[in-house]
Ligand SMILES: Nc1ncnc2c1ncn2[C@@H]1O[C@H](COP(=O)(O)OP(=O)(O)OP(=O)(O)O)[C@@H](O)[C@H]1O
């Protein structure tokens with residue numbers, strides 16, 4: 001059984017009923033790195049948010065289940081759901097500059113979950129935080145834990161957020177474009193660090209990105225999203241050898257290759273867009289009629 | 291070092307502000323018609339009596355000359371003599387100051403509690419009818435000035451349902467063991483909770499009248515900043531850690547949302563202190579404000595000057611305290 005199994009998840013805007021997620025099926029095995037790709041607005045972040053219980057209040061889930069470690073989160077009472085998510089999952093956010101509380105020191109921001117939610121002793125939690133900061137190659141963890149976020153660089157902060165995500169040994173981590181807000185020079189290091197930490201801790205990772213190059217490097221499997229719909233779920237090997245869906249093929253053609261980064265790129269052709277949009281429309285019709 | 295320089299600069303600007311206030315007040319109250327000496331003498335006093343007293347208080351000299359004499363005294367801590375009571379202004383003013391300070395601070399505390407409660411409740415229930423009701427209530431509280439709230443409170447809790455005292459600072463028949471004029475504070479120190487209850491029951495209505503508009507402002511602004519802060523990434527991240535709404539509001543959002551409110555409270559608190567003048571009159575509360583009105587009615591120029599300077603000094607002190615606490619609450623300024 002998959003560690004994370006999202007089945008038939010649909011979500012829409014509360015006010016207009018505009019669909020945000022359309023009957024999404026998605027599964028991630030324990031320890032697997034699963035990529036979530038698609039162009040901007042495809043609903044990649046919404047899947048991560050739905051599973052972490054942080055959807056915007058303007059969006060409601062209408063159908064489906066989100067099973068985390070065999071338990072359907074959507075059936076749990078809110079307090080129990082939060083606790084369960086906090087204990088088994090974690091988020092590596094997109095923008096390290098806004099994801100740390102500016103008025104709190106770094107240390108408590110790493111240890112708070114361990115102490116408050118998991119009931120660790122403060123000293124144990126602090127020792128754990130120091131160890132993790134060491135793992136993410138932060139020099140002088142003791143000093144850093146006493147610092148405020150504004151005293152640290154963006155790269156440092158993202159390392160801290162990665163350490164914090166791994167602190168409670170979660171079974172699943174959602175990384176929502178964890179490098180896009182960073183300097184190009186730092187992006188590679190952070191990516192390498194996430195892969196390194198994932199391998200060491202054996203955590204399953206849901207990796208949201210629109211960079212297929214990144215997917216080919218860190219993921220084992222991936223789902224391609226369009227218009228809140230999963231158009232293809234496959235292994236990375238099969239995807240890069242022979243994508244099944246025409247939209248996936250077009251997306252792949254629109255991505256620069258390492259072998260030839262300067263080769264001219266084909267944008268996703270309009271015929272392909274039209275085809276996938278027709279699929280989305282057909283799906284919506286079948287929803288209304290069924 | 292940087293902080294020390296900022297502090298010196300602050301002292302310097304404060305001195306200039308206070309001197310400016312002194313000059314303006316001194317000249318303005320002398321331009322306004324009304325002879326303080328004539329008002330003080332009984333009917334039938336002779337021209338000679340008037341002239342003698344005028345000379346005694348120095349009103350026969352030119353205004354700039356009077357100012358220099360007064361300034362000389364002030365520098366040595368002598369603010370002159372009250373015309374009506376014939377006592378040193380400084381002593382009179384300082385004697386009344388504790389009553390007004392206690393009233394203002396009590397009003398501030400009430401406003402912070404009510405306003406904070408409103409803001410937290412509104413944030414907790416944002417987007418619901420509870421928030422809408424809060425907005426309506428806030429609007430109403432803001433559209434009525436403090437002295438009208440005073441009248442409303444007098445009618446409600448003094449006349450219709452008389453549970454609070456609406457006049458004076460303490461029941462006159464009580465035997466007061468106090469050595470300072472900080473009655474409220476001293477009653478706690480002396481563990482005289484019977485007196486404390488009597489004093490609070492006198493102060494509560496005027497303090498509430500002063501507090502209501504400020505509470506509405508605090509509620510409104512703090513709720514607004516809290517709601518904005520609730521969307522920020524670090525708040526969302528805290529939610530994924532397993533924290534519930536209350537915790538997220540209090541620990542993640544509040545410390546960051548409070549700064550704009552704090553600045554505003556500083557400014558508004560000075561208005562609140564200004565409001566004590568009328569409120570004290572309304573509730574016959576023996577504070578500085580009440581004394582100020584008497585002083586103006588009696589054209590007691592030295593006393594007016596003393597009170598105005600003291601009010602100005604309080605305002606500057608309040609602003610200084612706000613700036614300091616701002617620096618304390620914001621780590622970026624603390625280390626910057
Ligand atoms: N707070 C919100 N309220 C309402 N709709 C939203 C909100 N945030 C995003 N959406 C909508 O939800 C849809 C999916 O957005 P989502 O953020 O999941 O896209 P994404 O695939 O993560 O894109 P990107 O690559 O730009 O991050 C989009 O149509 C977007 O307009």
Ligand SMILES: [Mg+2]
Nearest residue numbers: 044045046176
């Ligand atoms: Mg996104």
